[in-house]
Amino acid sequence: MKKEYKELLNALLKRRDELVALEGHTGQKGLENLELGHGDDMDIAESVVEQEMSMTIRNRASREIILIDESIEKLHRGAYGICESCDQEIETKRLKARPFVKYCIDCQTEMEKNAEESAPGGGFQFGKLE
Ligand SMILES: [Zn+2]
Structure with missing residues (x-):
């Protein structure tokens, strides 16, 4: 380890x-x-x-x-320390700040962006793929 x-x-x-x-x-x-x-x-x-x-x-x-x-x-x-989404290593710096993160910064940012887009009206909107 x-x-x-x-x-x-x-x-x-x-x-x-x-x-x-x-x-x-x-x-x-x-x-x-x-x-x-x-x-x-x-x-x-x-x-x-x-x-x-x-x-x-x-x-x-x-x-x-x-x-x-x-x-x-x-x-x-x-x-x-491996991103659950893209299998890349998560930065140690990031892990030290938030030891139980599951995703690398790129995937996390992407997910937050998607969550924000689907936020109005609440919940996920299925079939809204661009
Ligand atoms: Zn990732």
């Missing part, structure tokens, strides 16, 4: 620990808020908002954990 990748693996593991802690923490906080509601409308509204926020944080954390797990798995089988 490349030396840079070993550092990235450590960074990924550390980040993963943080996310797991965050996941557990926000989960508990949500439950506490629910139990503390005393029937006041404002309190209920606030605790619902807080719960939704913590749900969002947790969902985001869960998704990131999945991405990190995939990256760690790829590191172990030597497939890490």
